[in-house]
Amino acid sequence: MTATQTPEAAGRHLPVIENEAAAGRVILVCEHASNAIPARWGNLGLRAEERAAHIAWDPGALGLARGLAARLDATLIHAPVSRLVYDCNRAPDMAGAMPARSEVHEVPGNAAISAEERLARTQAVYLPWANGLHNLIAGRIAMGRRPVVITVHSFTPVYFGKPRAVEFGIIHDADPALALAIHAGAVAAGGLDARINAPYSAADDVTHTLRLHATPYGLANAMLELRNDLIATPEAEAAMAERLAPLLARAVAQVAAIGAGG
Amino acid sequence: MTATQTPEAAGRHLPVIENEAAAGRVILVCEHASNAIPARWGNLGLRAEERAAHIAWDPGALGLARGLAARLDATLIHAPVSRLVYDCNRAPDMAGAMPARSEVHEVPGNAAISAEERLARTQAVYLPWANGLHNLIAGRIAMGRRPVVITVHSFTPVYFGKPRAVEFGIIHDADPALALAIHAGAVAAGGLDARINAPYSAADDVTHTLRLHATPYGLANAMLELRNDLIATPEAEAAMAERLAPLLARAVAQVAAIGAGG
Numbered sequence: 024m025t026a027t028q029t030p031e032a033a034g035r036h037l038p039v040i041e042n043e044a045a046a047g048r049v050i051l052v053c054e055h056a057s058n059a060i061p062a063r064w065g066n067l068g069l070r071a072e073e074r075a076a077h078i079a080w081d082p083g084a085l086g087l088a089r090g091l092a093a094r095l096d097a098t099l100i101h102a103p104v105s106r107l108v109y110d111c112n113r114a115p116d117m118a119g120a121m122p123a124r125s126e127v128h129e130v131p132g133n134a135a136i137s138a139e140e141r142l143a144r145t146q147a148v149y150l151p152w153a154n155g156l157h158n159l160i161a162g163r164i165a166m167g168r169r170p171v172v173i174t175v176h177s178f179t180p181v182y183f184g185k186p187r188a189v190e191f192g193i194i195h196d197a198d199p200a201l202a203l204a205i206h207a208g209a210v211a212a213g214g215l216d217a218r219i220n221a222p223y224s225a226a227d228d229v230t231h232t233l234r235l236h237a238t239p240y241g242l243a244n245a246m247l248e249l250r251n252d253l254i255a256t257p258e259a260e261a262a263m264a265e266r267l268a269p270l271l272a273r274a275v276a277q278v279a280a281i282g283a284g285g
Numbered sequence: 286m287t288a289t290q291t292p293e294a295a296g297r298h299l300p301v302i303e304n305e306a307a308a309g310r311v312i313l314v315c316e317h318a319s320n321a322i323p324a325r326w327g328n329l330g331l332r333a334e335e336r337a338a339h340i341a342w343d344p345g346a347l348g349l350a351r352g353l354a355a356r357l358d359a360t361l362i363h364a365p366v367s368r369l370v371y372d373c374n375r376a377p378d379m380a381g382a383m384p385a386r387s388e389v390h391e392v393p394g395n396a397a398i399s400a401e402e403r404l405a406r407t408q409a410v411y412l413p414w415a416n417g418l419h420n421l422i423a424g425r426i427a428m429g430r431r432p433v434v435i436t437v438h439s440f441t442p443v444y445f446g447k448p449r450a451v452e453f454g455i456i457h458d459a460d461p462a463l464a465l466a467i468h469a470g471a472v473a474a475g476g477l478d479a480r481i482n483a484p485y486s487a488a489d490d491v492t493h494t495l496r497l498h499a500t501p502y503g504l505a506n507a508m509l510e511l512r513n514d515l516i517a518t519p520e521a522e523a524a525m526a527e528r529l530a531p532l533l534a535r536a537v538a539q540v541a542a543i544g545a546g547g
Contacts, residue, residue: 114423114426114501115426116426138427138429145424145426145427146427150416150419153419153423154416154420157415157416158408158412158416161376161411161412162404162407162408164376164378165378165400165403165406165411166400166401166403167378167400169378231501234500235501238496238500238501239493239496239497239501
């Protein structure tokens, strides 16, 4: 692991990049890696157990992404701030960018955000993240190494009181090629309830990163969602990475072979 | 005019922003405003008359854009470096980003660009431009002021020896609403040979800015192309701005009224 940028510079929270010199094509992206709330935002009015829960981050996603990065020789980029301060997978005018409510939890510190505060969070968290990711992607393209963009997320097994059966969701935006290839591989491999566009889809505004960073450059891309009870320990994260890495490698090779996103 | 950023910081060529405090919705974008070649790139092997020609920039586009900015109370952002060093309306792997040939002119300094040099130009010119434009657009969105993005270009009246009859081209990418409204207004007003998707279209890779900065946020957008013999003097630029500003204002209002890009 090499953190190539300082986590905070002049009040801006820069993305953390690991394995930047990786030789592989894949860039792994983890927008909800951290539940950290920088001091200027206090605790947003939340209790400690709420700040540790899935509303604040995607538990297990960073560990899984690190396991995948090691196995795929991929670069990993992740956001250093809780999605409750700013959800880096949302545009600044989406309700979920600074949510006043997440699932069944009120977020008091987000109940009444002024335009100036929305701008301040956008400049402190979203723009350093988005421009840092853009620098990484455009730099690879300039070097003649068009990347494949895969975002790594986790979801809660019970949502609004209802259990979710899906274990592995693969979500696409405008270009479904990579997501469909990953899904087909997961179904063929068996052992996981793998579904396309579940538990969410692009219609739920969850594909902002793909739209902003992959689609404009025609890069192959997909969003992965793992049920977080399956990646609840370091051992489980590693086991899931071991299971998914070959699926992802095959799907990336297939999409490259048919010329999409190549 | 207020240039809010220094033109060069640590070898990076930042965009110039004028009228940043404008109250209007429109952000005018001029990627080909300048024919300046920073010292590190010498003269790219070109004669002075080539460096002054349309291959190096869009003559008249910046003057027209300034006239439009004043009349629409719009913010203007423009690139400070010649498109022959890096064309900010192209992705880093497009042939036109650092063209070895432009129309009938060879560009010796671009004949054999290494991957490292492509990366260096991307980091020095393209990324500061693109991230600066992103900062401007996302900041407006965060403040609840979703902008309308209009790029301003000019084209040569004779291309590969062939005269062009079109005088005013309006080009769209994925969302045609604003371009169609501008075109309809121009046809109704008369006096200019106005055409949709001429003399180029998105299929010619000329809409990178729209794809990267407007489409992901669902912002209304269009690209304007004026034949440069019609904006060849300051007086002609001002007259064209006076003619086009009301057309643009009406089209923006129409698109806002039907909800597109709003």
